[in-house]
Amino acid sequence: MGTEIERKFLIGSDVWRADATDPVEIIQGYIAETGLCSIRVRIAGDRAWLNLKEMKLGARRGEFEYEVPAEEGRDMLRLFCDGDLIEKTRHRVRHGDHVWEIDEFAGSNLGLTVAEVELGTEDEIIDLPAWVGEEVTDDSRYYNIKLVETPYSEW
Numbered sequence: 172m173g174t175e176i177e178r179k180f181l182i183g184s185d186v187w188r189a190d191a192t193d194p195v196e197i198i199q200g201y202i203a204e205t206g207l208c209s210i211r212v213r214i215a216g217d218r219a220w221l222n223l224k225e226m227k228l229g230a231r232r233g234e235f236e237y238e239v240p241a242e243e244g245r246d247m248l249r250l251f252c253d254g255d256l257i258e259k260t261r262h263r264v265r266h267g268d269h270v271w272e273i274d275e276f277a278g279s280n281l282g283l284t285v286a287e288v289e290l291g292t293e294d295e296i297i298d299l300p301a302w303v304g305e306e307v308t309d310d311s312r313y314y315n316i317k318l319v320e321t322p323y324s325e326w
Contacts, residue, residue, distance in 0.1 A: 175224070175234040176293055179313055182284045183304030187273055191262035197274075200252025201316055208233075209316045212247040215261070219244025226316075228309050230293050255279050255322060257315050267298040279322035285313060 199213035204226065211222045219241045225233035248256065258278040264271045269288050276283040286303060307313045312321070
């Protein structure tokens with residue numbers, strides 16, 4: 172089974188920008204939520220993916236991701252994704268042994284910036300950068316599927 176182990180944090184300052192690389196514009200939408208998993212399509216640059224992710228709180232969740240042709244991904248967004256889409260720019264920042272992904276949200280989630288780091292194990296020790304703020308791994312409001320349902324601008 173595919174598994175993702177990821178911790179999510181708010182950003183405490185903009186110091187990360189000095190080391191940010193590889194910005195990419197992302198648009199994603201949710202095709203379905205079954206109660207057990209979410210099914211989403213994501214367009215990042217000129218590539219697209221279909222993703223199934225387990226619907227539970229915590230750092231470890233089942234996840235399966237499959238690349239699809241970008242044109243088909245755009246069609247899936249148009250045909251199957253009701254409501255708001257997630258719009259964000261993703262940056263990468265290397266800190267210690269990890270590469271952090273920092274998402275700056277746009278649209279109805281404008282003003283929200285979060286940092287995620289993928290881990291090999293749930294108990295892996297990580298060196299938190301000085302620019303990292305509060306951990307929100309277990310706060311479902313910050314999950315992208317929840318940001319579609321209740322955008323940051325409505326909090």
